[in-house]
Amino acid sequence: MRNYTKYIIAGVLLISLSVSGCKKAFLDQTPEASLPGVNFYKTEADFKQAVSGAYSSISDMGRVNYWLFGEMRSDNTTYQYNPADRGSEQREFMDQFLIGATAEPLQVYWQQNYTGILRCNEILARIDGVTMSAEIKNQFTGEALFLRAFHYFNLVRQFGGVPLRLVPSQSPADARSKGRAAIEEVYTQIVTDLTAAAGKLPVKYTSIEAGRATQGAALALLAKLYMTQKKFAEALVPLRKVQQLGYSLVPVYKDIFLPANKNNSESVFEIQYLGAQPGLSSDFMYQFAPWNSGSVITGDPATSLNGSSGWNIPTQDMIDAYETGDLRKDASLAVGFTDAGGKFVNIPYVKKYNHGIIDRGRTNDNFPVIRYADVLLMIAECLNEQGFAAGGEQFTLLNQIRTRAGLPAKTTGNAIAALSVDSQQAFRTAILQERRVELAFENQRWYDLVRSGKAVEVMAAHGQYEIAHKPNIPSGSYILNANKLLLPIPQREVNLDNLTQNPQ
Structure with a gap:
């Protein structure tokens, strides 16, 4: 369990976009006065602390908004209506596709991603000015590039084109962006960042550093981006590289998520929490x-x-x-x-994610972002998109996942209709289904529905069920169209940064 969460406590001490701190061992740090970024970055230890601060942005987001904006927009999950406490109604609106541009969750999610981006920009802008070993410099640079790409991938999939901020602001005059970049421009930047990150990050870390971004994490995220663009041949290239990096499936499915088994052989990247430390735990x-x-x-x-x-x-x-x-x-x-x-x-x-408490209100569960099972299913999907092959490798990969789950293989011409997959389209359906149950509650379903073109159809049916079985559903709920696949830009950002709004 000893992993990089020992170090993100330093990130929690970072104040706003400036970096505060000292140069003691990370678990012993106490907050000091804020320092302008340009004055802070002097040593390797300063950069390690700054990278930890960039990771803490992901940890903050992972506690609520990561799953709220992913899993709860899908047909996997919903909410339990609470008539006595209506303080979180905006979360219900997210589920019902009624969320408005002034909703607080939108603003918080936007800020969490851009806070992470700005912290990464500070690191990338200043790291060449400090002497340290090439290996460590590459690692820190690769981590910052990966994290920046992670945040932009969150933003572009939820909002479409967003402002591209790639350098630190030097003055208040720099605060306003150049406006929303085109979606393809954002994707191009993410590809650039992840390609560079994959060339700089290590394949693995020592156990005490486990949980930091690796080469495999950058390659797998790059593949997800290509698949979002339906560039399946391009996605297969980084996925094949991940296959060669030594990952393997954990034999027993439920063991993947045990706190004692964090960052296991199947973990490509997961959001880290440390239950023993107040402020760093999950809940x-x-x-x-x-x-x-x-x-x-x-x-x-x-x-x-x-x-x-x-x-x-x-x-x-x-x-x-x-x-x-x-x-x-x-x-x-x-x-x-x-x-x-x-x-x-x-x-x-x-x-x-229910494995008991560490202390009152605190748990020790990580949140998975990419697992090797996800990688294998992505490879199977990419192979099928290049052409259906009865009994081909894509079937082997699909059934590898099913075997661990205790299920019989799906094959072409199977005498049992539910197990027979006889065409490219049938394999697409089988993969989407397998991804749903294998990666349930891991923030994959909504994005799978969108990129497969199934979101409007599936969520309309989901909405009809919810309306029929749940009380107090507002008028207009679950009415979807292509526009509502993107969230509205937070109105505050539209006003302050003169951004164009997404049609709803």
């Missing part, structure tokens, strides 16, 4: 537990559940998506809970 199980479940799910009688709970609730369609005998189902979700009085309550919840 997913508190948010994902039904708000009326007391402490029977969290095991923490000292922490009351309220409007911050009952989110990312698995949908009935998600529950039904698992085949009989799929070992992933019980590892990923529960269909309900037994309350303190012994009564079963039919409200499902995500189990994948």
